[in-house]
Structures are given as C-alpha cells and as structure tokens.
Amino acid sequence: MPALSARRLADLLGPMDDRGPAYREITDRLRLMIVDGRVADGSRLPSERDLAAALGVSRTTSARVYAELRAAGLTRSRQGSGNTVALPRFASSTSSLVPMSDDSDTIAMTYSAWPGPPGLARAFEVAAAGLPGLLSTTGYLPDGLPRLRCLLADRYTEEGLPTDPDQIIVTNGAMGAISLVARALARPGSRTLVEGVTYPHGADAFAAGVGRLSALPVSERPWDGLDDALAAGRHDAAYFVPDFHNPTGAVMADHERGHWARALSRRHVVPVVDESLRDVNLDGIAMPPVFATYDPRAILIGSSSKSYWGGLRVGWLRAPQSSIVPLLQARMMDDLGSSAFDQLVLCELLEDGGQTLAASRARSRAARDHLLEQLAIQLPQMRATCPTGGLNLWLTLPERVGTALVADGTDHGLLLTAGSRFFPGAPAAGERHLRLPFTQSHEVLTEAVRRLSLAWECVSSGTATAGTAPAIDMIA
C-alpha cells in the first residue's frame, strides 16, 4: 500500500479558504481527491499528528477529518496502521460506482448526455440493411469504415477545409481521439498547454504517462494569456475547446483563433482542437471556421456522442497527412479499431438530411431555457449566462462554496461535479463555479434545482453534512 506523506497531502489540498470550520473544508477537499482518484484507493494517510502539523491545524481538527471520512465510508482505520483509503465496494449494481442518470431516485447532473434522440432508432434500422456487407469482412477497421471517413472528409471540405478521407481516423468517441493523440505525442519531458478552465478528462489524458501539463491562468476568457504562457517555456502541444467551450460555453472568436494559430505556429506547438460540441449549436449562430483553417498543422477532434448519443462510441480526428501513420501506429497498442456497426449507424445519421440533429438541438434548447428559468425562480443568487451551444450551464456561485455544495448535494439525492475539477492549474478557483448539464426532462430539471436550493440552504446556514459521493468521477 502506498503511503502518502503529510507534506504531499498538504500540497495536494492547497491553501484553505478559511470559510467555515477548518475540518469541514479539509474533509470536503480530501473526499473529492479520493473520489476522483488523485489520492489512490489503498493509500495510507498520514497520522493525525503529522496531518495537523503539515496543515497548521489542531489535533482535534485532524482527528475530526479522519472521523468524517470514516463515517462517509471512504477510509478505514486499523490499530497500528492508521487510516487507509478504502473506497466502498457494492454488491452488484453499477449505480453507486458510476452515477447514471437513469438509475434510482438520485439525479446525476454529472453527464452532459441525453438518452437517444428521436430518429436514432430509425438510423439503427437503416444501418441493419448494410450489415451483411460488414459481416463479410473481418470487421477490423483500425482507421475507420471507408464510407464514414469519406462522409466526414466531405463535411470538412464543404465547411471550407479541403480534406481527404485518408486524413480521418475514426476513434472511440472524442475521448478516444484525445487519448490517442496524447499518447502519440508523448515524449519524456513533453509538455502540453491547456486552458485554465477546461474539460478535465481531456487535460488528464495529456497529464497521464510521461506527459506534463501547464494551464493558462484563469481569466475572463478561457483563451486569454497565451503569449505569456508560451514565452514561459517550451510546449509540444496545446489542447483546447474553442467551440461551445466545455464547461463555460464560450466560443473562440475569429480574431482569437487567428492569434492562437499564429502564436502556436511560431513556437511549433501542435494544436489539438476539441470540436466535439461544434454541432451542438443551439441558437444556430454563425461559427468561425474550424481551427485547421487557421493552422493546417492542427489536429481536429469530433464526436457523435454530443450531437447524437453517447452509446455510439464513435468519434474521429482529422490530421495532416503526415501525422496519420504515427497515429495509427500508436493505436495498434491501444484498441485496434472502433465498433463496425456503430460506424454504420453514424453514416446513416450523417445522411438523414440533418433531421435527427435538428430534433436533438430543439430538445436541448428547450431544456436549457427551462433550467435557466428554474434557476431564476428558485435560486436567483446564482448567475448563469445563456450559452448559445453545448449541453450545460456554467454557474457562478455567490460565495466560495462549490465543494461544500457538491458534498451536501449527495445527501439530497443530487450528484454534481465539483467546479474545482474544471480548473487543472488552480482547483480553488472552482469553488465559485458549478457545471449544470441540462440533458434531462423539464420535470427532473425542476426537481434538480429544488434539491440544489436545499443544499444551498444547508451550506449557507452551516448545517450541511458530508454526503456519500460515488467512487468514480466520470464527466461527459
């Protein structure tokens, strides 16, 4: 079992906000780090005495922190060996390990993901007609179904970016594309630049293995401060989300794209551009061109999960011809290819004249408006601007209570993702934020806001308790 030193733990926890009792703040942060895996299951925690010394708190406080974690079922203690992280095991259900919106009475506001839209069942049915052709092959498609690659290449070409099907690799969702690119680019000592607020699993993929991250400072726009960050050290790649940015919903403007393209190009930093929300354009706004129009070296990433359905594990990347072979070589030690039939289904969706996408957008638009309305009615203290696309609101809280809200929310049957998860370089900045997906029915959204306001009342009145969070922190 790995032992975690008090000094290392203090570094991980960061400076406290000194809001409310210290034991509560330390407990909440430590719980989140356990749940999202930053403190590994099985780790031996420092003694109460060492923890108190490292954090500059009393023994009473550190003892209370450990008592709370034990009570929440996240650690166990044994005579002589102190406290050890021990995530709960569950009998035979997925729901407690990984929150799924369709399980039990709990409302999971952790996934930006809808059930399948109207039109999807029809696409499966039409695709089934193409099944015999598919079954007559080995089904291994390491770079993707040729028909799908052609359709995707044509889309880019029609958008003004001439693209050959050979520049497309079909992947296991956008996340499969991000992790493939991260692995292919990773060299010992290589460093990737990410936005100060960003999609956490994307940033995590670049931090895994031998890679290192640097995050832009947290600023008004996710794309401010690039020049200083680039000047501060060599970077190999930059991962960013310019289209309906996850989680803020912002869209990178034309002049920002131009500036980024020039700056990255000058310093030979490869742009890895997550465009998986580009088609979730709820208000039909005019979008600036895709990033490779500004910088032909860019690797663009797209996905069917946000536009259509998360159960289709089909994403893709579009890269310069010269990057394709190394990416495929890296893939051979990863998964050998994506689901053949899912790719056929996506072909049908791309060729249905846009009706499924339109239905999906209409549903999201109505849900967004409903959630904004409910917040205005039930929780006017919280500010959210209306995003023109994407699948979530980005809330600004009136106080630095993000972690406490998430912890208390679980007691009210509401699973939330802590804002801190979206700030790779400065988790404390997330205390003022919460991401609220609106991919639920109006009834569920109304109820979710009701539960959130209950949690808010508890937190502001100081009667909040530490709930039991799920063991896996999945964010889609």
Place this chain on the structure above:
Amino acid sequence: MPALSARRLADLLGPMDDRGPAYREITDRLRLMIVDGRVADGSRLPSERDLAAALGVSRTTSARVYAELRAAGLTRSRQGSGNTVALPRFASSTSSLVPMSDDSDTIAMTYSAWPGPPGLARAFEVAAAGLPGLLSTTGYLPDGLPRLRCLLADRYTEEGLPTDPDQIIVTNGAMGAISLVARALARPGSRTLVEGVTYPHGADAFAAGVGRLSALPVSERPWDGLDDALAAGRHDAAYFVPDFHNPTGAVMADHERGHWARALSRRHVVPVVDESLRDVNLDGIAMPPVFATYDPRAILIGSSSKSYWGGLRVGWLRAPQSSIVPLLQARMMDDLGSSAFDQLVLCELLEDGGQTLAASRARSRAARDHLLEQLAIQLPQMRATCPTGGLNLWLTLPERVGTALVADGTDHGLLLTAGSRFFPGAPAAGERHLRLPFTQSHEVLTEAVRRLSLAWECVSSGTATAGTAPAIDMIA
C-alpha cells in the same frame, strides 16, 4: 525531424546472420523496422559513411541499402540532408495503409480474423429488440452493460471461479483491456515481464509510456525460465497468454500454472492473463482452469473478437474487487466506455446455447486442417505442429529467412507478419518462424501457400526482391 545515429541504428538492427548479401539483410531488417514504427516516419537516417562504419560493411553496401529503400518508396533523399524515412501516402483507400483481407487481390495473412460467422446476423437482429431500452439511457457504460457483466461473471462462476458482476469491466476488445491495465499499472520505472515469444501489440502496450519490458529467454515452451527472470530484478506485472498461446498455439499446463502462480505471488508480481483465445478450443480439449483459480490476484482478459467477430469491439477484464476502482479511474482519461449496442449483441451470442461458437469453431478446424494439408503438399520443407486451438499455425522455417520471405512475399501479393515481431527481446530468433493465420476460405489458403512457395523459391535461389510493404503493421 529526429535524427537517428548510426550507433543506435546498428543496435536496433542487431547482429547480422551473414546469410546471402549483406545489403539484402540490412535492407530487409531496416524496412521492417520502418514499417512497424520502430524507426519513426520522418527520421533522418545516418550518412552512408557512418552507417558503413557502424555496421562494419563497405560504403558500396550502405549505399545500396539506401538505394533499395528509396526504390521501395520508404525513404527519400535530398541534397545536403541525406536520407529521411518517408512512408508512402495513399490517395483514398485504406488498403495500402492497413492490409485488410477483403481488399484487392492481395492475400493478407496478418490478421487471425474471420468474417462474421453464421448466427451473428441473427444475434444483431435479436439485439435490435432490446434497442429501445438502451436508447432510453445516456448510453455511457464506463464499466459495461449490467446484463453483459452478469453473464460474464456467471461464466467464470460456472467455470469454478466465483465472480461478482462488479469484478467485470467491459472494454474495447482484449486490446482495450490490455492497454487499460498497462496504463493503470504504469509507474515511472515499473517493469513488466513478458514471454520470449508473444503477441506483439500486448507487449508493446506495456512498453509504451513510462513502462519497461523484460522478456523471458526464448525456449522450448513460452513459459520456461521464469524463476531466473524473476530473480534478475523487480517486476510489477507479468503479461502472458496461457490459452492457445499467440503465436505458438501452446497451452500452459496445470503444473506450469501452479508454478507461475506461486512464483509471481511470492514476488508480488501482478499476473495479467490474456485468455482471449480460450474459447477458440478447436479440438474441444480439456483445459486447465483459468489463471485466477491459481492466483486470485490475477487480472483475466477475454474478448468476443476471436470467438465471434472482430467488428464487435467488445472485450472484458475480470479483476479482484480492489483493482476495479483504480482501473475505472484510469479509463476515464481513455474512452469513457464501449459501444452500447455491441454489448447487447454479445449478450445474445452468449445466450444462444453455444451454436454460433460451435459453427465458428467448426469453420476454423476445417481451415486449420486444410492449411496443414496444403503446406505438406506444396511446402514440405516447413514444419508446423497442429495447434489444438487458436487461429493460426506457427511455422518453423528450414533456414533463417523469415524477414526475406516477408519482403519477397509482398511481390507475390502475399502479406505476412515477420516472425521477428513476436520476439520482443530477441527479434533475430524470429528469422526461423512465420505465423500463418488460417482464417480464410480453402481456396484462398491454397493460393496463399502457392504464393509462399514462390517466395520461398526466390529466397532460396537468391533471386528475391524487396517488395513494398504496407505502412501499418497491424496484427490481430
């Protein structure tokens, strides 16, 4: 562009066999290293003078090597900057990058993979009836479809290994499980033990990122020499293929399993056990129990690709409860889950009373026997024992000509995987071997052996040429 020093290249090439002209041997080996990515696309090769000095050959020889590589379309040379690896780009077809058995007149003997067996289309049809239930969820299944996890757990339990559904994670094929485990176990400096002859993408996954490999010595059985290897240094994991071993077809005996379990357990080495071929039991032999019966710490890996169809990207792992949460946490930065519908199809296949599996086995058995017969008729010089399971023969060549055969084969429209790819620690040992999948019709197998005998004639008479190999070396 990275430059490759002559010294490093000489190390990579290893000692020559001095069989036939030196330029041919050097060219063949260098070509393979380029095609399988060990020498990266874009690398600048050493000068003719430096190469000659490092290899102890004449300038004429090194010049000829570079001329051959240029003629084969694998490098280009420019005034002043010497020779650079430049893999061919193709217009708009997958076939030249990644050999697919169903493309063109070329016969690809690189995949152990059949078209879909009889019964698979029916499973898709039955699964479609379950689609509405699936579409009413978000479709994200980070640990897998609960029904599938129950079915898989029940199978292990029936085999004598009590298993809870929570111990199963559904992955993107066996390869997805291997790479997930490799990433989850990887620590800076961690080391994985692999067999001296093994499935190359599996070993590669453990060598990627921060991991390091050590390979057992090449011996009579893939599992000989464990004790000495373990005594030589600390290992974190051991990856091995005990059931119809890929590529040799051998089955790890009961006493070997017991010995491995005790030895690995004593030294705290985690067994990562690739059982993806276990169900491809062509002769219905009695198999020793699955490895976790011997060592409960083992992580078992299974797959639908070999038993049913490669287009279903559904594999799984079975692990001790305590490993599940860290594995799922590692997965969150990888792909978020596997195809929902493919998982439903596999449920139907597992519940069809074994008829699809039986049909698939019968087809493989007949093909195996036909290939053995054709080899006996057309190429009696080559020895192959009859494997009791799996999807390929493992040939022993009468001379050390493996690489030359592969190179010449492409000129006869026959794609082969060089034996050297299966020997991670001693590629030269592969010169005496060739893996021949029998996942083709009888007619194609007959023709493949004819082409192989043509290549053999050219190689033995010294009239072989260097063919054009595909740029991606995928082995299934």
